[in-house]
Amino acid sequence: MIEPSQQASDYALVKRVAAGDQEAFSSLYDRLANALFSLAYQLLGDAAEVEDTLQEVCLQIWRSAATYNAKRSSVFSWAVMITRARAIDRLRARGRRQRLAETAADEVEKSVGVSSRWADASHVSAIKDDAARVRSALQTLPGDHRRAIEMAFFSEMTHAEIAQHTGSPLGTVKARIRRGLLRLRDGLDDL
Template sequence: MSSVVPLGLPRRPGPDLKELVARVVRGDQDAFSALYDALAGPVFGLVRRVVRDAAQSEEVAQEVLVEIWRTAARYQPERGEVMSWVLTVAHRRAVDRVRSAQAAADRDRRAAESAYTAAYDEVAEQVEGRLEREQVRRCLKTLTELQRESLTLAYYRGYSYPEVAQVLGAPLGTVKTRMRDGLIRMRDCLGVGA
């Protein structure tokens, strides 16, 4: 059913919204009922375009109209029409609802992300670490004494090559060669790719 007025027929004037607001300020419930009837459609339409969800749009439109009832005294006729004032209030409320919904969704997403922890099997991790250490010990036993001592001083005690050479009383070149050979043997023993 169309609300278009055929050409040539005069439009029926709507209620005087400024007069209705003035009466609402004085607490006239009948005036608010008439104001509600005049504003509910445009308010809902605007809110629906912003919020998109029908149920939330109805809720926001209802909140706007209740706010108009409570704050009618704030309307200033010299600053604009009643419809502009009401639709400005409606738009602000609708945008607030969208922002609030987005913030809630963001909070939920962040909470879900922080609650998610990758599967972690502490016992398996400990067993794997123990097996790796045992394999390293076994491979260290296959090295010559000079290789084993050089690698132990450098990698487990943090000595530099010159310090290893000094502790072992061996020339620096010899220590470097033994360490290189020892690392190659360790790599092969541990099955690490070349």
């Protein structure tokens, strides 16, 4: 997904951050902030809370840079998963589980709608950036697979809760997440 040269550059920055280099942290922030802010906004939908979350995420990255393992994930994925975990913690702390479950379908539709618009636009011109590639890859997935992985990723629901919410058997939900993620991987490789 991320270009190898960019991954190497990010890794070098994280190593410097681990050594206490604030300038390197500033550069890393510039690389990641907008993507992480957008993700947290998608999950939380409240600008003030998103800012607090991103601040927490940045502190966590600063404090735990030494434990980053490049064999497990790229720096981008590492930061994304930290952000997602922090945002989901906040959702749970706010006690919004029930409310989100009720509106999850709308949010997923909205998310899919966003994906569709961008993917349509990207068909017109060459796919040049990561965002267009992901949106385009998402469009190649069967609808139920796409909805399953989007619900799994963009809400705080567990797979059991997704099954309950959608009225699908747990095994079906698990299979959709598995197949959806595998096909997304293959789709990203092909683009």
